[in-house]
Amino acid sequence: MRFHVVKRENCPLWKKLGMYALAVAAALVLGGCLLLAMGVNPLAYYGRMFTMGMVGNKIAYKAFENYLKVFAPLALTSVALSLAFRMRFWNIGGEGQFILGAVAAATVAFKLGPVVGEGLTLVLMCLAGMLAAGLYGLIAAALKVKFGTNETLMTLMLNYIALYFITFLEDTKADWNFYLDPTSVRPIFGRFANLASFPKIPIGKFGLNICVILTLVVGVLVFIYLKYTKQGYEIAVVGDSTGTAHYAGMKVGKIVLRTVFLSACLIGLAAAFKVGTAGILSTNITDDVGWTGIIVAWLSQLNTLAIFIVSALISMLHYGSDVAAATFSQVDSSFANMLQGAILFLVLAADFCTRFQVLPVKKEGKNNGNG
Amino acid sequence: MKKIFALILAMSMVLSLAACGGSEAPAESESQAAESQSQAESAAESESTAASDFKVGAIYINSKNDTAGYTFAHHNGITKAMEELGLDVNTQLVIQDEVLEDYDQVSTAVDTLVSEGCNIIFGISFGYMDAMADKAEEYPDVIFSHATGYKSNETNFNNYFGRIYQARYLAGIAAGLKSLELGNNNIGYVSAYGTQYAETCSGINGFTLGVQSVNPDATVYVKELGNWADEVNESAFAKELIDTYNCCVIAQHCDSAQPQIAAADAGVFGCGYNSDMTADAPTAHLTAPIWNWNVYYRTAIEAAMTCGGAENFVTAMGGPAYYGGLNEGFVDVSPLTENCDPNTQAIIDAVKALIASGEWDVFSGTKLTYTVNEDGTVTVNKTAGALVTNDGTEIVPADGPSVEDGVITGTMNYFVEGVKAA
Secondary structure, eight states: OOEEEEEOOOOOHHHHHHHHHHHHHHHHHHHHHHHHHTTOOHHHHHHHHHTTTOTTOTTHHHHHHHHHHHHHHHHHHHHHHHHHHHTTOOOOTHHHHHHHHHHHHHHHHHHHHHHHOHHHHHHHHHHHHHHHHHHHHHHHHHHHHHHOOOHHHHHHHHHHHHHHHHHHHHHOOOTTOTTBOTTOSSOOBOBOTTTOOOOEEEETTEEEEHHHHHHHHHHHHHHHHHHHSHHHHHHHHHHHOHHHHHHTTOOHHHHHHHHHHHHHHHHHHHHHHHHHHHOBOOTTTTTTHHHHHHHHHHHTTTOHHHHHHHHHHHHHHHHHHHHHHHHOTTOOTHHHHHHHHHHHHHHHHHHHHHHEEEEEOOTTSOOOSOO | OHHHHHHHHHHHHHHHHHHHHHHHHHHHHHHHHHHHHHHHHHHHHHOOOOTTTOOEEEEOSSOTTOSSSHHHHHHHHHHHHHHHTTOOHHHHEEEEOSOOSOHHHHHHHHHHHHHTTOSEEEEOSGGGHHHHHHHHHHOTTSEEEEESOOOOOSSSEEEEEEOHHHHHHHHHHHHHHHHHHHTOOEEEEEESOSTTSHHHHHHHHHHHHHHHHHOTTOEEEEEEOSSSOOHHHHHHHHHHHHHHHOOSEEEEESSSSHHHHHHHHHTOEEEOOBSOOTTTOTTTBOOOEEEOHHHHHHHHHHHHHHSSSGGGHHHHTTSSEEEEOTTTTSEEEOOOOTTSOTTHHHHHHHHHHHHHTTSOOSSSSEEEEEEEOTTSOEEEEEEEOOEEBTTSOEEEOTTOOOOOHHIIIIIOOOOBTTEEEO
């Protein structure tokens, strides 16, 4: 008996969602088996993980603030990446763009913070972060448009240049290096939280960082941009077929440059939010959002609303598993990565099943192919 | 077919319910938090930090399940200290591991440990310093203790490190005696960094002074890795020191045992670091300067349990910076192997006794030489001799006092006479 893969026509939404839910459930069961093997009660572990340790926690408001610190940069970076992905421009360079955005924002904070006042500094930090990251992203886009280079490799390699650049800043004690703490003999990044720090809106004890609201606003704007503007339509057409776009009289090169710049700009904005909240640089400033964002964008199938939901869930997984690891000493925080990988694979498998079906080749069917 | 879809639907509903439950939890628990806050606060006041309630928190740079390396050494130290004090490691030790040197990540880890009810929180990596300093202000009821840093306050935040240079001096004696025995005055040293970090710099200097106390003609060739852990170059640099500089003993300040293995392969000798590396290179290893982290952890946890409130911790520890050495047993050399010169043990014991007496320390204006008596005992001779750098600058005049601790931990940035960059 032989099988062949057939495209499925119009899989209804409820069926799709059901398949995804099943995939997630299967991943959790898989994780549960591993937990059992380690001698941990999976229900207790998952309970702790999904509530992120906030039940019965006297500083739960802080736990939720910390959760949002994980969520906001991831959501914004994923939204930004989805812009480029829609155009089938594989921007793997989120990490590098994030780092350059962060360094640019910190530069503004250190240099202009003492001069222009906090409010203006924060605005300029955002602009500088966006510009630096945007230009960095533009390098790969320009090379692709001009010379047809492979953007996946280009953006990937540019990540490492950015990473070594910030490591160099952290390691190099010198008079010009104003990023470092001048009081420390051993090189360590200096704090600028006293110069510029994004405000929090107090809700009881809980402080809602304004960046979270701004992230949601940007999400809505991107949704509108993609759905209702001419430029958004152009992105969709280029993504479908550059040939069609050319035929329709669109300047594909220009659209690619513009969109990738915008995509990288938003990643720079996420970086500015991050350093503006932490008030200090670090070589680990990205928290891997440039990588995780790719997964989020894919799991969400580049749907802006879905990106926010998936980011929230992935952040819950990450943050929750760190908290749960505190209670369950056998499990270390790598378990989250394993679980995330399992979810990704199974959801992609489910995705395949919603788009295609595997059918046996009918016995009496005529075989008029090659054979 | 319908059955299967019904099943899927049912599962997705269950899951979505679970997900909702998850996201509602914060709001719900916040109101709970408000209620329990006052209870918790009053409870904290009446709490007499009974041993069974005491919780130790730890923030690690690598995994708590590591089987070698820096995090492993600290984790071993903490668990050993807790066992000695009768604390249950499974329930009273709360860990956040794989926490990178990032302000937000460290802050979050501290919040999690505080919410788990930790009374004392140890952070083992240098880059945790700023976040821990700020959190110590935020949670005055919790004790914060930070390894390798220099920040502290007067109540609940201290830092800790050890006089590893003393142990390195002793290892230097073993290396120097071996070089005399072999008639080869070249000794190699694979180091993570050189003069950029006082930690590596003081280690190289301590070792070299030890070498020269027995073999004044010896030269220590230092090769810098520019990295704290780099197994490939650790091995390659050791080989280069042996092949190009004809070194007969390879010492090291880096994570892995690669330099020792390279020394064994080349048929020369070596001094490891961090832990006894005899098992890695049995034919080469002499002795290694080692850390007994449990010594500090026991002292700190005991002080935290008995000092009657986090605000008294720094006073109970006798100051904001713990800097134990040979006398406390915080640093030591691993048991000497049979590869060592037969007189090594007696000389090392004599120097240990001298350091214990408080009369002498490594970076002073007094040099030591040793006479081995006929009955096997050792007489230590003290002679005045300035501490001079390898470019001729005098740091401590002959008979002068020891270099200050702050210099050794913070600002030492010169190599002593006898060190050559390779």
